[in-house]
Amino acid sequence: EAAVTQSPRNKVAVTGGKVTLSCNQTNNHNNMYWYRQDTGHGLRLIHYSYGAGSTEKGDIPDGYKASRPSQENFSLILELATPSQTSVYFCASGDALGVNQDTQYFGPGTRLLVL
Amino acid sequence: QQQVRQSPQSLTVWEGETAILNCSYEDSTFDYFPWYWQFPRESPALLIAIRPVSNKKEDGRFTIFFNKREKKLSLHITDSQPGDSATYFCAASGRGSSGNKLIFGIGTLLSVKP
Numbered sequence: 164e165a166a167v168t169q170s171p172r173n174k175v176a177v178t179g180g181k182v183t184l185s186c187n188q189t190n191n192h193n194n195m196y197w198y199r200q201d202t203g204h205g206l207r208l209i210h211y212s213y214g215a216g217s218t219e220k221g222d223i224p225d226g227y228k229a230s231r232p233s234q235e236n237f238s239l240i241l242e243l244a245t246p247s248q249t250s251v252y253f254c255a256s257g258d259a260l261g262v263n264q265d266t267q268y269f270g271p272g273t274r275l276l277v278l
Numbered sequence: 279q280q281q282v283r284q285s286p287q288s289l290t291v292w293e294g295e296t297a298i299l300n301c302s303y304e305d306s307t308f309d310y311f312p313w314y315w316q317f318p319r320e321s322p323a324l325l326i327a328i329r330p331v332s333n334k335k336e337d338g339r340f341t342i343f344f345n346k347r348e349k350k351l352s353l354h355i356t357d358s359q360p361g362d363s364a365t366y367f368c369a370a371s372g373r374g375s376s377g378n379k380l381i382f383g384i385g386t387l388l389s390v391k392p
Contacts, residue, residue: 265310
């Protein structure tokens with residue numbers, strides 16, 4: 164069964180520290196996405212990727228970097244974590260083409276607390 | 279500026295009633311409108327979606343009504359069940375949008391009372 168997995172599932176970080184959130188998908192999808200979810204804001208796109216080696220800025224990229232080293236893996240990097248980045252982070256994957264091209268499949272989420 | 283707006287922010291209905299969740303959008307180039315639902319402590323999942331070639335899409339108890347002229351759509355949940363209690367997100371994307379990006383509304387929290 165196709166799946167999107169994320170690690171870690173929970174993370175406590177200190178202000179100023181580096182945090183890396185990882186995402187792996189077995190859907191063989193070209194597109195991958197990183198969102199954060201906060202009460203009152205819904206899901207907001209941070210970075211996305213068309214395929215291995217590509218990363219694009221989403222709607223709220225400041226303070227975040229992304230890396231797509233392979234088709235399966237997409238990482239979100241917080242170089243200098245701040246308390247305002249405390250949130251739930253979701254990774255998603257989607258087909259670039261085909262009948263399901265606009266459907267995104269979400270991972271289980273990572274809860275990040277920055278102290 | 280919110281490109282996709284949802285109302286109400288929260289809604290409570292009794293079991294068996296019809297719940298109506300509303301969504302509106304700004305960009306007339308949007309041509310795909312999915313609804314995702316999310317149960318507590320879980321991730322969002324696609325529930326039902328519509329493209330503007332039609333003004334209605336049904337899937338069991340869930341129906342999307344779409345009004346292209348007014349740039350509005352609504353999700354109707356008939357015979358609501360307590361298991362339908364979740365947050366519902368309306369989203370949109372446009373033809374040729376890079377990376378098939380979706381823009382999400384802030385969600386409607388639906389509670390169905392038994």
